[in-house]
Amino acid sequence: MPTATDPLLTGIQGIHRAITRALSVLVEESRKFGSQDSVDHKITEGFRLYAHTFCDLLHAHHDGEEEIGFPRLRAQLSAEAVATLAGQHQDMLPAHHAIQTFVAAPIPWPQETWRGIHRAALSLMPGWIAHRDAEEKLIAEASKDFSPREKAALAKDLEAHGMAHAGPGPLVVPFIIYNLEGKDRAAMCSLFPFILKGVLVPYVWRGAYKPMLPFLFPR
Numbered sequence: 001m002p003t004a005t006d007p008l009l010t011g012i013q014g015i016h017r018a019i020t021r022a023l024s025v026l027v028e029e030s031r032k033f034g035s036q037d038s039v040d041h042k043i044t045e046g047f048r049l050y051a052h053t054f055c056d057l058l059h060a061h062h063d064g065e066e067e068i069g070f071p072r073l074r075a076q077l078s079a080e081a082v083a084t085l086a087g088q089h090q091d092m093l094p095a096h097h098a099i100q101t102f103v104a105a106p107i108p109w110p111q112e113t114w115r116g117i118h119r120a121a122l123s124l125m126p127g128w129i130a131h132r133d134a135e136e137k138l139i140a141e142a143s144k145d146f147s148p149r150e151k152a153a154l155a156k157d158l159e160a161h162g163m164a165h166a167g168p169g170p171l172v173v174p175f176i177i178y179n180l181e182g183k184d185r186a187a188m189c190s191l192f193p194f195i196l197k198g199v200l201v202p203y204v205w206r207g208a209y210k211p212m213l214p215f216l217f218p219r
């Protein structure tokens, strides 16, 4: 179990847990709404924003690993391991793109749209879980001889890449934090500066992510 002194594994596990939880929400909520005759417009808008933010985060997370994480661990990760992890990223793309396409449909969504989202999210789950578990094990092993400074530098570079590519900060940062709860949220927040977790997320950005609140853990 990483501690705050291991920002690399704390950051990767935190993002992975937020993605896992969000994917479960997409599966469950789309199943529920797909069996209803109609869904409130505002709820559908919130779900669309949540699904969009999920797709942005997943895309940026994988890009960051391929562009920064895996190359920096190349002396410790075999070429075969990197090819396997990158191949798993590729294998998730069809379901990822299907979710993006379904949620772009004009609102109100017919039941078939909700069911399409459900099928796509459900089909993404096994590949994501297998990838997450394999990657956490490989990265923990590969980085075990890194100094705290090397780990902190890599974690910082991954975070900077994520902030630059994961879509609007007012959406993606609250999305990460509020898809975590308890000690997972506390561990992830330990990596964020006070201005982000103490001012921007709870106050300044509140209006931007408000539509997603029905799908997030309580603040």
Ligand SMILES: [Fe+2]
Binding pocket: 061, 062, 065, 085, 089, 131, 135
């Ligand atoms: Fe990955």
Ligand SMILES: [Fe+2]
Binding pocket: 012, 016, 061, 065, 135
């Ligand atoms: Fe990852």
